[in-house]
Amino acid sequence: MRQSLVPRRFIQVIDYEKCQRCKRCVQACGFRALSFEGRVQPDAEQECVACHYCVAHCPEEAITIIDNPLEYRPHDSWTSDIIMQTTRQAETAGVLLSGMGNDRPWGVLWDRLCLDACQVTNPPIDPLREPMELRTYLGRKPDAVEIKVGPEGKPVLATQMPPQLRLDTPVIFAPMSFGSISLNAQKSLAMAARELGTYWSTGEGGLHPDLYEYADRAIIQCASGRFGVHEDYLKAGAAVEIKIGQGAKPGIGGHLPGAKVTAAIAETRGIPEGSDALSPAPHHDIYSIEDLRQLIYALKEATEYRVPVSVKIAAVHNVAAIASGIVRAGADIVYIDGFRGGTGAATTVIRNNLGIPIEIAIAAVDQRLREEGIRNQASLIAAGSIRNSADLTKALTLGADAVAVGTAALIALGCHLCQQCHTGNCSWGICTQRPELVRRLDPAWGAERVANLIRGWTEELKEILGALGVNAVESLRGSRDRLRAVGLDDKTREILDVKAAGE
Amino acid sequence: MLFRSKYNERDRGACGLFGWMSRKGRRQNGEGVIEAIANMHERGNGLGGGFAAYGIYPEWRDHYCFHVMYGNEEAKDRTEDLLGQRFEVAHQEEIPHQPHPAITNEPLLWRYFLNSRSLAEGVDTQEYVVSAVMDINAGIHEACVFSSGKNMGAFKAVGYPEDVGKFFMLDQYEAYIWTAHARFPTNSQAWWGGAHPFCLLDFSVVHNGEISSYGINRRYLETFGYKCTLFTDTEVMVYLFDLLVRKHRLPLEVACDVLAAPFWKDIDAEVDEEQKALRTALRQVYASAMVNGPFAIILGFGNGMLGLNDRIKLRPMVAAENGDELYISSEEAAIHVLCAEPERVWMPKAGQPVVGYLEDGA
Amino acid sequence: MSEIIETTSGSAPEIDNEGLARIDARGIHYRRLNELVREVVRRGARRIEIVNVNGQRYIAVGLQEKVRVDIHGVPGNDLAAFCDGAEVVVHNNAQDAVGNTLNSGRVIVHGDAGDVIGYGMRGGEIFVRGDVGYRVGIHMKEEPRRKPLLVVGGTAADFLGEYQAGGRLVVLGLTDSARRGTVVGDYCGTGMHGGALYLRGQVDPSHIATKFVALSEANEATLADLKPILKQFCELFDYDLDRILDERFWVVQPFSHKPFAGGYAANP
Secondary structure, eight states: OOOOSSOOSEEEEEOTTTOOOOOHHHHHOTTOOEEESSSEEEOSSSOOOOOOHHHHHOTTOOEEEEEOOOOOOOOSSSOHHHHHHHHHHHHHOOOOEEOSSOOSOOOOGGGGEEEOOOOSSSOOOOTTTSOOBOOEEESOOOSSOOEEEOGGGOEEEOSOOOOOEEESSSEEEOOOOBTTBOHHHHHHHHHHHHHHTOOEEOTTSOOOGGGGGGGGGEEEEEOTTOTTOOHHHHHHSSEEEEEOOOTTSTTOOEEEOGGGOOHHHHHHHTSOTTSOEEEOSSOTTOSSHHHHHHHHHHHHHHTTTOSOEEEEEEOOTTHHHHHHHHHHTTOSEEEEEOTTOOOSSEEHHHHHHSSOOHHHHHHHHHHHHHHTTOGGGSEEEEESOOOSHHHHHHHHHHTOSEEEESHHHHHHTTOOOOOOGGGTOOTTSSSOOOHHHHTTOOHHHHHHHHHHHHHHHHHHHHHHHHHTTOSBGGGTTTOGGGEEESSOOHHHHHHHTOEETTO | OOSSOSSSSOBOEEEEEEEEEETTOOOEETHHHHHHHHTTGGGOOSSOEEEEEESOOGGGTTSEEEEEEESSHHHHHHHHHHHHHHSEEEEEEEOOOOOBTTBOSOOEEEEEEEEOTTSOTTOOHHHHHHHHHHHHHHHSTTEEEEEOOBSEEEEEESSOHHHHHHHTTGGGOEESEEEEEEEEESSOOOOGGGSSOEEETTEEEEEEEOOTTHHHHHHHHHTTTOOOOSOBHHHHHHHHHIIIIIISOOOHHHHHHHHTOOOHHHHHHOOOHHHHHHHHHHHHHTGGGOOOSSEEEEEEOSSEEEEEEOTTOOSOOEEEEETTEEEEESSHHHHHHHOSSOSEEEOOOTTOOEEEEOOTTO | OTTOOOOOSOSOOOBOTTSEEEEEOTTOOHHHHHHHHHHHHHTTOSEEEEEEEESOOOTTTTOOSOOEEEEEEEOOSSTTTTOEEEEEEESSOOOSSTTTTOOEEEEEESSOOOSSTTTTOOSOEEEESSOBOSSTTTTOOOBTTBOOEEEESSOBOTTTTTTOEEEEEEEOOOSHHHHHSOSBOSSBTTTOOEEEEEEESOOOGGGBOTTTEEEEEOOHHHHHHHHHHHHHHHHHHTOOHHHHHSSOEEEEEESOSOTTGGGOOOOO
């Protein structure tokens, strides 16, 4: 008999005509939501989360997962979600936790923006046959190039260029720590980054010894918990990033429960096995912008100015001013994570209600940096639910230099967005530290799938650039006159600096 | 509305270009150039024609000459107030023109020879002049400074260039560089301010093509204080040259490497490490200044003339030399109007400028 | 002033006993000029000589009669576009888009020609003695009974034979510009998926779109195939065949007739 008054969300339907009772599904379910008592059936206690691992692996295709058809009496404000959340809290007195990004119907502004295309006055370009350049450099650029006269009167570069990250396609992988995801998942991303000529990010959990060989493609994070942060770690990466915040939980620290802190995680993070890994909400050495400058330069000194320093923040109301301060504090890259960004675990109410969408944030930041004449001083990364090449292209068009993808890469690894990352039961071996589950994810297989996804996006981005008649991505970046809005209010369009369709 | 398009949108279009210069500084009147551009009549549609001429005001060679069009007397009064406050106006007069049946709705056309020598020490004269131009064009309704260099001037109107040339009586001017433009805007709204050339200080640009990267080029320029008030691609091109060459002091040829940037594959293959470093830095720093999409331009710059194509040569351009003369044209036939048998005729390569400089002492 | 059709030559010219008509194009708008051409063809002219041409577009567009048109002066763009049987000979340079979508017949240019020559050629022949510009021979195609041919005596700039789907493109590198560099510019044969492209002289392999095509030295059999074409070129422009053969020839051929098959996936 179930203890909870919260009904099951999903029901596993077994086609007993097809089922051969191999029990593979019973063993496969990370959530232990299937039992075998003479035949396969939903477990009496544990609930299906619709991760589809059993569906994908049943040799007889005998399993179907359906929404529990149980209906609440319809109510526009007291939706079934809210009733269930209320009930759960009444039962537990707990703070509700969620995995992945904001699932509320806020609307996706990307889907209200149309891209332009060339007709007659300027020609589209065939990306399959003509050169199409996506190479992107992240890092601080001077406002002007200085030239001196070299031998034979040739112009020669006199400017000392700051360090740059070279991306062969304007997509990097979002920071996801070892702890929030498995080592095999991290390794998949690391291998894919190398394959694609782009970068992955350690997240805040340090760099496992096995992954040092991919450190040249890694952005090394330094977060408030300072897990695994030491000089060798800082020096190993292609860039260093100060994590201030995350789109899914702005203003909130992190908590990797001790249950997930395995020996390997403990070693990588430099903490005892089984102990909670707590990331403070603020960096306690950063209570103001000048303190950020202090840390930025501490990291630049530690890395001898050889790599760019990035600062990652959540998109919040005042994001434009904050980003401006970050650039003036010396950051070479500003990473902005919108409120639909994913997470391994976040307080549901925070995830669903704090912060602002990335579309608005990237537009406001790019514009503000331009108005202040400091746009060249830092590159902008947009993140927070970049779902496909359309979102990618629109983010670039609004002014981002590159985007970071987390959720999409996890989907490539098998994730079905069941949003139970915080439980650590991920059947796909991604968001779990249970060895029997982690083993399921082969990094070589994962890397290939992730690389395939980004290759597909890359080709699609080229196709869009071609339709727009430009053969280099920088000619689209910030070119907001190539966007039009459908169904957005005037103020939003003003902030996005995008005309209405037909204008 | 004389100067602003009714629609607050960018003009775009295809066009015909012609340029002539004498490297020895020998001057000739505008008749021949009018004939040459008229030979490419088909490239325009009568919605804009114009000329830039260098060396036409030798008696005022040390003065900045503003060519200004006004939609009404009030705009003229306000502009003249501003000019009077900021400059010593050495001479002013109406720009001579004669009635022409094909040229209608003409604005008030005036020119001013401005002395900037009275400026306080430490003030960058050119910057001072540029800000006056920006302030008038952005701030005074129905006023448009359409050229602002020394010993040069632009002449432009709504109409076919051959008619515009006659309207402005260009046979009365002698110049060592002439550039000309026949306009074919996609936007059917004709407005005087939208005709080419576009000028700032000694730079003048006539342009064929549409800049597909206009949006970012414009936003990039705005961070440096340029006000893109005319909503045309070509305005952006002039300001980019002004930024790169005057403000950032890049040699003209290097500026062309920014505008029509070489491909990464070619930069990567460069064996000269110093050139590779320079070109890499140029693309990194000036990514937003790359002009993408089809274009051919002729730039006049006081002591020379430059032709440039986009990086994959999507617009036509032919060059020719005869003695000390350099010709640049959208079509070879137009060159033959002025010069039956040039010594050399060639098709410039994509992204590689053709430059003619005045000889020393010319 | 807009759209004035100049009619300086009032009546159409005489046709002599040999079927030759002479037209003076000085100051004539292209529309009138083409009217005159069509008129003398209707009246039985077999040869038309047009003098003082300078920039008039569309000369001989769509001519289906087997006549010869000699042009003195620089003709304008779209010379002999859609032409379907006539022979058009230019005794000077030509501009852009010569032989646009040529169907049949022959175009001979004794000087250089501009960009986009022979775009989408379906048949017929184009011979250029000098250099040509960008995007020449793009999307030349062929059918069982039609096989277009484009021969360039000098050099070709970038994107030669882009999308080529059939027919033959020959670049001989016989001009000064070939001595200064390579015979063909960058991105040669990009997207090529049919036909063949022949290059004589110095080729930079990095300019050949090896994602789509193979570059190899021409063998005896290939040269034998080419010989009639080269002979024709020599006759037209007074070259010595042995001199032309005294240099290496390269063949560019596509790997596949459907090079883009692999890049797509079905939307689930």
